[in-house]
Amino acid sequence: MSLKVLVISNYDDNYNAVRPEGELFIGLKEAGVEVEVMTYGHAPFVKRFEEAGVKVIPFHPDKKFDKAAVAKIRQVLTEGKHDVMHLFNNPAIVNGIRAAKGLPVKVVAYRGYAGNIHWWNPLSYLTFLNPRIDKITCLADSVYEQLSAQWTLPKDKLIIVNKGHQLKWYEGIEPLDVRKEFDLPEDAFVFTTVANNRRMKGVPYLLEATKYFPADAPLYILLIGRDMDTPQNLKIIKGTPFENKVIFTGFRKDVMNIVAGNDVSVLPSIFGEAIPKSLIESMALGRPCVATSISGNKGLAIDGQSALVVTPRQSKPLAEAMLRYWRDPALRTEMGKKARAHIGDYFNTARSVREMKQVYEDLVKKS
Numbered sequence: 001m002s003l004k005v006l007v008i009s010n011y012d013d014n015y016n017a018v019r020p021e022g023e024l025f026i027g028l029k030e031a032g033v034e035v036e037v038m039t040y041g042h043a044p045f046v047k048r049f050e051e052a053g054v055k056v057i058p059f060h061p062d063k064k065f066d067k068a069a070v071a072k073i074r075q076v077l078t079e080g081k082h083d084v085m086h087l088f089n090n091p092a093i094v095n096g097i098r099a100a101k102g103l104p105v106k107v108v109a110y111r112g113y114a115g116n117i118h119w120w121n122p123l124s125y126l127t128f129l130n131p132r133i134d135k136i137t138c139l140a141d142s143v144y145e146q147l148s149a150q151w152t153l154p155k156d157k158l159i160i161v162n163k164g165h166q167l168k169w170y171e172g173i174e175p176l177d178v179r180k181e182f183d184l185p186e187d188a189f190v191f192t193t194v195a196n197n198r199r200m201k202g203v204p205y206l207l208e209a210t211k212y213f214p215a216d217a218p219l220y221i222l223l224i225g226r227d228m229d230t231p232q233n234l235k236i237i238k239g240t241p242f243e244n245k246v247i248f249t250g251f252r253k254d255v256m257n258i259v260a261g262n263d264v265s266v267l268p269s270i271f272g273e274a275i276p277k278s279l280i281e282s283m284a285l286g287r288p289c290v291a292t293s294i295s296g297n298k299g300l301a302i303d304g305q306s307a308l309v310v311t312p313r314q315s316k317p318l319a320e321a322m323l324r325y326w327r328d329p330a331l332r333t334e335m336g337k338k339a340r341a342h343i344g345d346y347f348n349t350a351r352s353v354r355e356m357k358q359v360y361e362d363l364v365k366k367s
Contacts (some may be wrong), residue, residue: 003360004034006076006105006184008096009088010060011043016256017277018045020349021088026052026304027353036080038073062260064094064126075101083364085106086137100132108135109114112274114142114296119150129153134363137161137356140275159359162275164352167344170267170284175261176254178222182247187218189326192262194255194282197227202292203316207233209268210242212319219326221246222262224255229366260285264325264332267291267301270312275300280347283307283339288332290321299346306342307335 007025011018022045029035031053037049041058049056057076061069073096078084085100086108087093094107100107109128111117117124128136129152136153138144138160148155180192195201205225213219219242223229229248237243252258259265265282267289273296282289283306291301292312303309308324310317325332 002032002034003084003100003357003364004036004080004082005084005086005360006036006038006080007086008060008073008092009086009110010039010040010092011037011045012040012060013044015044015048016042016169020165020352021350022048022351023166024163024356026051026054027349028357029054029167031357033357036076036082038076062094064091066091066177066250069095070098074103077103077105084360086110090127093130093133095127097130097132104206104367106134106360106367107132108137108359108363109133109142110137111147112139114140114146114272114274117147117150119152124150133157135359137158137359138165140273140296142272142296143274145295149354161355161359161363162347162352164347164349165280165343166285166338166349167284170256170260170281173256173260173285176257178258178261181258182220182222182249184220185218185278188220189218189264189324190220190222191264191266192222192224192259192282193266193268194224194259194278195228195267195269197230198227198272200269202268202270202312203228203233204236204320205270205313206266207246207267207318208248208315210237210240211320212316213242213323215241217326219245219322221266222249222258223247224249224252224258226251230293256285259287262287264322265289266318266322267297268312269294269296270317273297279307284343286336287321288325288335289339290318290325292318300342302342306339330361333367 025035036055038057041059046056084106087096088110117128136158144160265287267279289307291297291307293309301307301309308321310321
């Protein structure tokens with residue numbers, strides 16, 4: 001079956017951030033789908049699209065209600081006679097729905113965040129609850145579950161399609177000597193958490209976990225991300241043996257190198273994650289991980305198989321998992337290998353391409 005798909009998405013972010021999504025559509029082109037991408041012409045990933053033979057339309061709506069954007073999208077759809085239009089953000093969805101009025105194109109929307117869509121909110125009907133949308137691709141189980149709870153949204157419109165990764169993307173990342181970089185002792189055992197300061201990330205519970213560490217243990221935590229040294233976070237560790245063993249690095253461009261050089265990655269999130277990119281990256285780098293059992297980690301962090309999984313909002317089990325890794329080098333080696341293999345087997349680009357192509361084919365068959 002021949003398929004022609006128009007993708008409207010914002011690729012104006014750093015290359016690695018948009019790579020899983022971009023490579024999905026390159027993979028679809030290689031699988032025989034005619035893909036056209038509408039995005040900002042200056043976006044870093046545009047060159048990669050063009051090298052792969054994917055047509056790029058250098059345009060992206062800047063606001064939700066834009067008559068010029070509606071006209072532009074409608075012109076492209078009318079002239080291109082696309083079978084499917086896949087919309088990846090709110091400006092694209094609101095304007096794309098209006099542009100598709102009266103046209104036979106199937107409209108697909110992407111949702112990558114669990115929350116903020118409610119049946120009682122009129123604004124939700126401008127986007128994901130709009131009846132013009134034929135399908136919603138959910139990044140993870142958590143997104144599917146949240147949307148399923150909206151009684152006005154038929155569940156058969158929902159499907160989970162992950163954004164796959166490729167292990168080869170991580171093969172050239174050189175581990176940073178984190179002990180030298182952050183002036184730590186040679187026997188330092190280094191945990192890393194990558195996050196920006198948001199309540200959903202559960203950082204206070206991670207800091208509370210240090211109260212269960214042996215006072216003289218050479219355990220250090222690198223908190224990598226913006227605005228993590230809040231008064232609340234600093235208060236938790238103030239006056240404790242680990243006050244100077246929690247390092248707030250701030251934003252770092254070399255975050256992947258730091259993670260590659262750590263001993264264990266920790267993700268203490270308490271809610272809201274769709275599918276944590278930082279966890280996928282840590283696993284792909286072969287790092288042993290501790291993660292919480294929130295729905296966003298379902299299928300990714302499997303206790304004893306790809307990570308050590310603990311209950312969210314509980315510092316003691318979190319500390320116990322971290323200490324278990326510290327005390328057992330063989331476990332670290334085993335879980336690091338299992339984590340990397342799990343990404344390669346279940347969260348790969350090839351699988352995402354197959355699943356997304358099937359979504360498109362099924363939609364077009366129904367018309």
